[in-house]
Amino acid sequence: MRNFFISIISIYFILLICIGQVGCGQMAAPMGGPRDSLPPVLVKSNPINEQLNFKETKIVLEFDEYVQLDNAFQNMIVSPLPKRQPVVESKLRVVTVRLRDSLDANTTYTIDFGKSIKDVNEGNIAQNLKYVFSTGNYLDSLTLYGKVLNAETGKPDSTYIVVLHLNSEDSAVIKEFPRYYTPLNKDGVFKFERLPAAEYSIYAMKDEGGQRKYLSNSQAFAFYDERVNTTTQTDSIYLFAYIEPDAETDEEQDDIFSNISNQNKSKEKEAALKNFLVINTNVAGGKQDLLEPLVLESKQAPFKTVDTSKIVLYGADSTPVKGVRFELDTNMTKVTLRNNWIPDHSYYLILDSTFATDTLNMSLKQNDTLSFYSKKESEYGLVRLRFKNLALDKNPILQFISNNKVVYEKTLTGPEFFAKLFQPSEYELRLVYDENKNGKWDPGNFFGEKRQPEKVYAIPVKAAVRANWECELDIEL
Secondary structure: OHHHHHHHHHHHHHHHHHHHHHHHHHHOOOOOOOOOOOOOOEEEEEOOOOEOOOOOOEEEEEEOOOEEEOOHHHHOEEEOOOOOOOEEEEEOOEEEEEOOOOOOOOOEEEEEOOOOEEEOOOOOEOOOOEEEEEOOOOOOOEEEEEEEEEOOOOOEOOOEEEEEEOOOOOOHHHHOOOOEEEEOOOOOEEEEEEEOOOEEEEEEEEOHHHOOOOOOOOOOEEEOOOOEEOOOOOOOEEEEEEOOHHHOOOOOOOOHHHHHHOOOOOEEEEOOOOOOEEEEEEEOOOEEOOOOOEEEEEOOOOEEEEOHHHEEEEOOOOOEOOOOEEEEOOOOOEEEEEOOOOOOOEEEEEEOOOOEEEOOOOOOOOOEEEEEEEOOHHHOEEEEEEEEOOOHHHOEEEEEEEOOEEEEEEEOOOOEEEEEEEOOEEEEEEEEEOOOOOOOOOOOEOOOOOEOOOOEEEEEEEEEEOOOOEEEEEEEO
């Protein structure tokens, strides 16, 4: 009987334990947890960071968690620039750097790891990690800083690098690797640290192929007018990047009206003989743009003969329109009809079948007529811009930018710009300081003239032009 009670009590306790385990299972915390957002932390280095009288060939860095390398060759910068890049390896919590180049005496070296080291699990990057050492008995501490702007747009561009050359010869930027180089941050700002007392030539360029050299005049490039002395240079350095003019495609600059139309897709209406002619009426919504010409364009081959006297434009009263101007382009593919269009007006364009033939001896089979209306003034916006502190002595050209293209520009002769009819859109604005007064922005020239590009100021406000609305802005420069 005693054994029976002992068995009953044992079963009872076993059931309690099972029930408790089930309850505990139901109350357990869910698997996982908060995402690890902390970057790896350097806990020890051998030799120590900022080591003086450095004579080693190997550097060992130990972190607080497992780490991995991410394209160390591209992301890591060694300054001064060695002839042979060091070998970098990672294993568990350790990163090892093996120096393959002989070190200069009494020189401060910096290894900027950039984005090359990150943790294994979440890919958190060890930001701003730099290892510094000196082969002498002190660490250099001088700095140079500044900003790189695209000279044609006046905006920063973070895709450049800035290089420092000890050699003062112009050819050094082509033939030699720089002593130092650095990338730019997102705002186009650069900063050199741990520099010795010295004079440098300073350049900026698109680093094509990772060569850190000026390879061709199709490469974006900037230069500073003077040698920079690290002991006396305390102001911010501005570099204005450009591309040599003979490397750019020379495109014929259209006038104000065709520039504006670049942002809008023109509607094309084909003439009776579809394989011969396209009549481009710059129509938006079925109406002729008041600011645009009418263009007759050959369909397959250039024109061989054109007789504009056989092209007649009629108004709503069925009388020929006076003052129409015709232009034939140099490629013999377009006939442009310019006219002062009357708003909200009907027009008829009559083409004689013999007005043109192309080099395939094709022409219209019969006379053709195109009927259309012009747009209303209310379909445009009014623009009035008032500038404060405008440097008129620098011959400023105001540019309107849409989709990264100049769609309208005008030289300002006073502090105000006014346009009664303007294409509705949102525009970026900038000023070109056309100091040589040739009506356009001019790039620089380093080899030969040592001429800086003309400066451009990117206006920080946009012009939002709406139909039947006034866009008025006061802009302080």
